[in-house]
Amino acid sequence: xxxxxxxxxxxxxxxxxxxxxxxxxxxIRAGFALLSWPGLVLSLLAVIAALGGGMxxxxxxxxxxxxxxxxxPAAKVFFVGQLGKYIPGSLWPVLAQMEMGKELGVPRxxxxxxxxxxxxxxxxxxxxxxxxxxxxxxPGSAAPYAWVFLLIPVLAVAFEPRVVNAVLGFGLRKLRRxxxxxxxxxxxxxxxxxxxxxxxTAYGLHLAAIVHDFGPSGLSAIVFSVxxxxxxxxxxxxxxxxxxxxxxxxxAMVAILAxxxxxxxxxxVALCSRIVIIVGDLVCAGAAGFAARRDVxxxxxxxxxxxx
Numbered sequence: 001x002x003x004x005x006x007x008x009x010x011x012x013x014x015x016x017x018x019x020x021x022x023x024x025x026x027x028i029r030a031g032f033a034l035l036s037w038p039g040l041v042l043s044l045l046a047v048i049a050a051l052g053g054g055m056x057x058x059x060x061x062x063x064x065x066x067x068x069x070x071x072x073p074a075a076k077v078f079f080v081g082q083l084g085k086y087i088p089g090s091l092w093p094v095l096a097q098m099e100m101g102k103e104l105g106v107p108r109x110x111x112x113x114x115x116x117x118x119x120x121x122x123x124x125x126x127x128x129x130x131x132x133x134x135x136x137x138x139p140g141s142a143a144p145y146a147w148v149f150l151l152i153p154v155l156a157v158a159f160e161p162r163v164v165n166a167v168l169g170f171g172l173r174k175l176r177r178x179x180x181x182x183x184x185x186x187x188x189x190x191x192x193x194x195x196x197x198x199x200x201t202a203y204g205l206h207l208a209a210i211v212h213d214f215g216p217s218g219l220s221a222i223v224f225s226v227x228x229x230x231x232x233x234x235x236x237x238x239x240x241x242x243x244x245x246x247x248x249x250x251x252a253m254v255a256i257l258a259x260x261x262x263x264x265x266x267x268x269v270a271l272c273s274r275i276v277i278i279v280g281d282l283v284c285a286g287a288a289g290f291a292a293r294r295d296v297x298x299x300x301x302x303x304x305x306x307x308x
Contacts, residue, residue: 035272039213043273046206047280053199055079055284057121057192062114064188066181067106075288077101077111083285086278113168113180118192123237124155125196126230133204133227137220141259145231159193161186200230206276210269216260228256229273250274 055078059069069077077100084092094115101111131149134142142149157163165183172180204226211225236249250270257266 034268035210035213039209040272040276043206043209043276044280044283046202046209047276048284050199050202050206051079051280051284053195053202054118054122056195057199058114058118060188060192060195061117061121061184062101062106062110064182064184064191065110065113067101067110067114069104069106072288072291073104075284075291077104079281079285079288082281109172110180117164117184119237120155120158121189121192121196122199123234124152124159125193126200126234126237127152127155129197129200130227130231130234133223134231137224137227138259141224141256142227142231145256148231148234159189161189164189201226203229203233207269207273210272210276211257211261214261214265214269221260224260228253232256232270 055075058078059071059074062069062074077097081093081097081100084096094112097115098108098111102108127149131142131152158167161184165180168180168184204222207229208222208225211221216224232249232253235252250267250273253270253273254263254266257269261269
């Protein structure tokens with residue numbers, strides 16, 4: 001039964017991912033025709049590295065909460081679960097990760113806590129790196145979005161482990177769940193933030209590889225691309241009602257790229273970026289699932305130590 005549910009989840013997630021591509025196929029085909037193969041390959045490699053950074057962010061938080069997972073099983077849980085973001089509704093990824101994590105002995109409450117902590121970590125680190133890089137590369141480009149950066153002090157307070165642990169404890173009590181056995185530590189939070197910043201840098205390199213084919217190049221263009229991608233993604237993260245922030249991130253990216261590209265070029269770049277990321281998600285999920293097959297074996301509940 002579990003296998004049937006997992007297959008159904010993958011089929012639905014892949015179906016929505018395919019629909020996103022098919023709906024804009026004419027624009028996508030025209031956009032990709034303007035890009036070089038080296039640029040696309042570099043962009044995809046950077047996306048895979050960035051997705052790896054996201055996985056390591058989540059894995060660091062999960063380990064700090066008491067469930068350290070080996071790399072390959074962790075990658076499978078994260079990347080396969082993340083395909084759920086293409087299904088309308090915001091809870092599919094966390095539900096998938098909770099169920100797959102349970103098979104590895106990770107309590108569902110711990111999987112949920114790691115998932116929901118990953119989002120503010122990515123949001124906070126994304127806002128910081130976008131503010132720094134946009135100001136460094138092109139100071140005036142960040143001015144229209146100054147209101148977004150007002151969230152940084154709020155998130156900085158939220159990253160204090162004592163605050164996080166208190167919020168998690170309150171939420172679990174309201175849900176009538178058992179409290180977390182192990183609180184989040186400052187070291188764990190800093191490790192997660194470090195991985196998140198590396199992930200944003202890789203995402204920026206992915207965008208820079210695409211933008212390069214339209215003219216802008218050099219260190220300034222790369223730094224600007226890091227900020228442009230991080231800020232547009234953060235705006236997408238704030239929109240929970242659409243699959244993977246679909247549409248919101250692209251609109252924001254077109255606006256943020258306006259100082260360096262024409263509107264038509266910016267639209268093409270945003271569409272190509274979206275498709276490369278979808279391909280990256282599929283590649284990572286497929287590779288992680290294949291690699292984790294070698295690790296199949298008895299698992300134990302990481303709370304009780306008993307077989308599951």
